[in-house]
Amino acid sequence: MNSEIRVRFAPSPTGFLHIGGARTALFNWVFARRHGGTFVLRIEDTDQSRNTAEAAAAIYDGLRWLGIDWGEGPRAGGNFGSYFQSERNEIYQRHLDRLAAAGHTFEDNGAIRFRSPREHVVVDDIVCGSIDFDLTNPETHPDMTIRRADGSWIFHFVNVVDDIEMKISHVIRGEDHLSNTPKHIELYRALGATPPRFAHIPLILNQNGSKMSKRDAGASLGTYIEQGFLPEAVRNYLCLLGWSPKDDREKLAIEEVVRLFELEKINRKNASFDLEKLTWLNGEYMRELTDDRFRALGLIALANSGIDTAKFPEEYVRAALDTCKGKIRLFSELAAYGGFYFRDDFEYNPESVAKYFVSENKPRLRALRDAFAELESFDATSLESVLKATAAELGVKTGALVHPTRLAVTGSNAGPSLYHLLEILGKTKVLARLDRSLGNFA
């Protein structure tokens, strides 16, 4: 009975899911799965937030996106509800009464404070080790308020009461709570409860080493969703911040993380969030996407970039997207990489224009354009042989034709395979774009 693992993620509904909170939730979830325990979601909305339901939705959506499900909590039910602190008033009152009856409280200007026993409290933390906190000095450790004069509750109290009531066995939370823990332990004892095991995990910092605040661009999980990151990549990256399998592997399936995860192996050092590395990892997962999923997510990404693919034949869109798969690390790059398939008004890269749209290339490109015009079958194989034959006739290297052509047709010098892209675009568009570019030469 004492072996039942129950952990919780207890965010307050601020309207978005902090990336650090997401990792805390993830570690709790992985730990629960590792030990066959229960992961509880509890919404700490004591601060009379107005739009709790909407603000909490950001939390549900973020967790769901990451593939984190909860065995108990809002929308899941459970035997220890409500899972909203705003609906647990009677429970808190009951515990407060007990505390008062035992003489642990006193009133202060209408508020209720908890009278500290003033002892040494040793926090035996799974991650941080054994730490001795001296709470004997009233100057440095004043009695904490647990209920405001207006009747609303203070975090420390309700957090502890809920963890007792919900039979939480392990509290896995950010290291910013480490200094709060001795106070919480005082409360557990005063309430006659055995404190749970604690594990304080390091914080996630910005790339410059500063604290990631709500204002920082990457602080919200939502920004990664919007930019087209894959949930499995973000989840994998988050696992690697403060934890590792110790064998140099980095790309790990979540099942593997669950199999290997140990709180004891969590680092104690705060970690900086490295967007570059996340992007790299995302690219690794992008390459493994099934064609169908890549197409589906690609369509969404293009739509988000204002590109309407609906007016193109299904087969055309499919072929176009397929040439982009494996080439981009992030879906937000898709419009820049393959947007030329769907719009004629794309920008021409100025540096490339200066380099390739030069006078000596004009007759070459015109020769190629005329050769293309005579092609009956506008397929990749034919296009390649015609281009190479033309290059040979002109006495230039293949690249001398490839680069200006690509630029003329796509506006860029980076993109999908040229011959395939020409085939998909089709003769009419290709010739039109070549003609347009020929008129724009320096």
Next chain:
RNA sequence: GGCGCAUUCGUCUAGUGGUUAGGACACAGCCCUCUCAAGGCUGGUGCACGGGUUCGAUCCCCGUAUGCGCUGCCA
């Protein structure tokens, strides 16, 4: 200020009382190549500093510095 936690390449990390301190991202160069990407190869940068303990410390102890957290009738 007080209390607490931390400190291995720029970043994420592996690691040990004796290692050429390993991997990854990023970066540079080369190869491959229709570009980009991927892949292959090569390269540079690291144990914060000062004292101890020890035959020997990146690793153990103490101090300093720096960073972060807490120090609320925020959570």
